Amino acid sequence: MRYPSLLMVCGALTFMLAGCTTNEQVEPKEPTTQSSTIDEPETEPNETNVNQEDVGDVESPTEEEPTEDAPIAEQPTGPAEEEPATAAQPIEVNGMANLDLDELILVNKQIALPSDYQPSDLVEAKIDFVDSTVGERRMLRKEAARAIEALMKGAKADGIDLKGTSAFRSYDYQVNLFNAYVERDGKEQAMKYSAPPGHSEHQTGLAIDVSSASVNYQLTQNLGEMVEGKWLADHAHEYGFIIRYQKAFENETEYMYEPWHLRYIGIEHAKRVHELNQPYDRYIAEFMK
Structure with missing residues (x-):
């Protein structure tokens, strides 16, 4: 009987030891990699201002907890909070303006106000008016009055001189004003720059x-070319106002360009209209869908 040589025994032992060492090295690789990916962001959330990036890194690989991550991502966007229940309301009913829309109320050549409508919260705006503007024509709804006061203050701080020429007008006042324009220029021409009663x-x-003084306080399109008119176009929305009748949208609004006519709709909506660069009629129609 032939016994194995010492060389053969050593070779066999070496082979067995090599196989055991290889298995021990392979097994830890996958869990070590997973742990590293998850653990790295967790060591930094309480440090400096990179927290948001760290949180984002943690959320994406954690597939086992989607119900906790999903609501956190959706809640801060807040479109539902920015667009309240008013979005479900109609703009008009049988051609009459929906008064429940408050400062978002839409009035144009197709949509009218009741002849007896007058806001209950009219106050005199504490701004400079031209001398010919007296009585109710110095008044606005309280929120709009405070806003135009802030606008005038901001304009003055920027070296811009403006005065009010006409604010609230009652239905009866508009009857007399519109009829005077029709008598002077004819109805077709008057309809381009003046609204029928209601x-x-x-x-x-x-x-x-x-x-402004630069145009002798007249209501003229030349105001839009002056520094005062340009300031209004650039900054009115910061105070909740829009230039209601812009030149680019004459076909939609059915009124000629009026750089002097400011309409209050609130800062949030005014900024949107300014950013979207669209007429208010189109904006509110889309907002209310």
Whole structure:
């Protein structure tokens, strides 16, 4: 009987030891990699201002907890909070403006206010008016009055001189004004720059005409070319106002360009209209869908 040589025994032992060592090295690789990916962000959330990036890194690989991560991502966006229940309301009913829309009320040539409508919270705006503007025409709804006061203060701080020329107008006042324009220029021409009774934004108490010394406080399109008109176009939305009738949208609004006519709709909505660069009629129709 032949016995194995010492060389053969050593070779066999070496082979067995090599196989055991290889298995021990392979097994830890996968869990070590997973642990490293998850643990790295967890060591930094309480440090400096990179927390948001760290949280984002943690959320994406954690597939086992989608119900906790998903709501956290959705809640801060807040479109539902920015668009309240008013979005479900109609803009008009049988051609009459929906008064429940408050400062978002839409009045145009197709949508009218009741002849007896007058806001209950009219107050005199504490701004400079031209001398010919007296009585109710110095008044606005309280929120709009405070807003135009802030706008005038901001304009003055920027070296811009503006005065109010006409704010609230009652239905009866608009009857006399519109009829005078029709008598002077004819109805077709008057309709381009004046609203028929019940269709004027001034009756809402949310609109005001302004002008400057640079155009002798006249209501003229030249205001838009002046530094005062350009300031209004650039900054009115910061105070909740829009330039209601812009030149680019004359076909939609059915009114000529009026750089002097400011309409209050609130800062949030005014900023949106300014950013979207669209007429208010289109904006509110889409917002209310």
